[in-house]
Amino acid sequence: MKLHLLLSLIIFLFVCTTAAHAQIDSSLLKLPGKADTTKKGLSMDAAYNRPFLKLGKLPVSIGGYMEADYQYMGTSGIKQGNQFQFRRFSLFVASTISKHIKFLSEIEYENDPAGDPGEATSGPEFGIEYAAIDIELNPMLNFRGGMILNPIGAFNQNHDGPKWEFTDRPIAMTQLLPDTWNNPGFGLYGKRYSGHWMFGYEAYLSGGFNDSIIDNALGKTFLPAAKSNLTRFTTSASGEPLYTGKLSFGNDQIGELGLSYMGGAYNTWRVEGAVVDNKRRVNVFDIDFNTTLPVLNTNITTEWAWIALDIPPNYTQQYSNRQFGGFIDIVQPVIKGRILDWDNAVINIAVRGEYVDWNQGNFTSTGARMYNDLWSIMPAISFRPTPQTVLRLNYRIQHARDITGNSIGATIGPTRGISFGIATYF
């Protein structure tokens, strides 16, 4: 049934493409892309909307980014001390294989065991974050296959450190949704411009989640737990595809709105052909929006996600069947122009507001509300000597509660601290 719907959508879009513009422009690879939060275009373009360097007559373009920071944080009065963190180093390699066929890959070293508050200690990772081929059949019908980034929300595809004014990724995008959530998969996408308006769609089938999202060391429903299971690159726990789809609507004077869905069975319900459990689904709904206010040039980026899971009966309520969270970033350029020897430097002030609730619902034992939630406000100031490089200073004001609402403990209660970081494309 779902395949039929997908095929119908493909045919419909194919028919509607006569006036559409070509999406794949090989010259793009030679151009330095805009790399700050005041970007244009759709979030789905983020993978290619990066600064690349063309090397002579070589058929490839390369690029990448790096981010590192310093943090001094404490929770409930327990200080973590001075922490110097080399967060990420990514290398992009892109190639126009032939007319209408492109390839892009991103190889990343990521070491983020404790940088994002509350994140599970996972240790450094080094791997292929993205490696996919794009074949343009028609501007509204492009085929993409390989190691893809599932287009759930905007952040997952548009996460490069130099684009943001904050050292930490949004908590909801790392601790509620998995950030840089990549899977082997295939799908279609397309985009169409008309005057001030843009429309884009993406639809993929891929590998996906596994049982760890409700059986992990954090003791809470945690979709990012699936990231640590690298067998997902070869084996699907459920044997079912993860469906991911997104619709994007953009207006260059209003902003961009994204509506996305990701869902599928996540559990090992069959072992060697024998059914051992019911198929249990995870469904994620996400809405994202970004805009730049006229006159003030204030950039607003926000994304919120809702997660619903089928949890086994008689399982502990520590693992919730509903979650919710998101963030809003407001970035205001205050000085633009020549600073020191940089002609187009910018100083921004910014603030990020975040909220995540990992355990929505009520206790069956008492009827009282479950918590396990967190809010955070993070003022920031950033300096961009060029659009591709950012130095940023943040102050985190955060408060977390455990499942029963307690605020006393080494990992819950108030968190305060500063962070300073640098991120740059190269």
Place this chain on the structure above:
Amino acid sequence: MINPTNGLCGPVNLTNDQTLLFSKGNDQFFANRTASTGLGPYFVATGCGSCHSSDNRGHPFTILTRFGQTDSTGNKFLSQGGPQLGSANLPGLTPEQIPAGATSTRLIAPITAGVGFLELVPDSAILAMAAANCNNPDGVRGHPNYNTIPSYSMPLNGAIPRADGKYICRFGKKAAVYDLVEQVAAAYNHDMGITSSFMPYNPYNYLDQAAPTAPSVPEIDNNTFNSVVFYVRCLQTPIQRNAGDAAIQNGGALFVKIGCEVCHKQTLTTGYSSIAGLSHQAFHPFTDLLVHDMGPGLDDGYTEGNAKTAEWRTSPLWGLGLAPGVQGGSYYLMHDGRAHSIEQAIQMHAGEASVSAGRFKALSTTDQVAILKFLKSL
């Protein structure tokens, strides 16, 4: 191990090596187990910290259900999954149920802080407290709960066994658990479904014919297990807040005057310990470690050791005022959390506690408030 300003603090004074072991135990205590690290198949919670937030009391969402024993002859339902119900199970398994004919009780997790001090109270001191009750005019009696100790437990320093080979036990709501090794082993096994060298078999559900057999390797290794025992053993006692406040001091005096202190003994002293911070220390748990008849209202028809079904160990009152901060803003007091305020808990005291509970009721409102303020300072 939390911030002392909240009334609980980390370890007693330890050497550097001991602090490292304590820290390892702290990490394990608050770690969550998964199926791949031994959780289940039947369990109640995924980690010690699930029930003992900040080393304190538990919340009803991780309440334990025990069944199958009505007298000192032992649990008649061990072959049907006794003594504890695995209220949760891994996916695909048949939920456990209380067998027909078994009586049961529900137990909310007790405070963990200070238990190392309780372990070191000499048997002689416990027996002396029991003997002092013989002619108590209020009808307080109380006796130690003698029980058979596990084969892996070494008798505590100065232990005084009974002629039948049973020992004075002191942990658990019925005081049926001998020492912290047994307590931690049972908690891992019954509450989390984690096997150890001490309890090598997973909890069993007689309804589930596919229940797994014992794993060949303990799901918690001895070093990790010992670090957790060391952690709970070395937790500092809760710290009374505002002890110098005149109203609190008045409430403390009234607490003694109306007879509460006969059972909720203010000060006990530890015996020798190789850990200097625990050795020969006076401390203030507000318990006598004896079991007392608390009346029919608290008789759930279930017991452990040689306690009768209406008998419960005097609950230590230390950390009582901190309970809302670890129980989600509410009080869940008495053995199953049925009391939602200290006043309710006092009203539920019957049996041997009837006289002192009556005296509390007869106090002026001002004096009652003073006692409550004192209790909340603990």
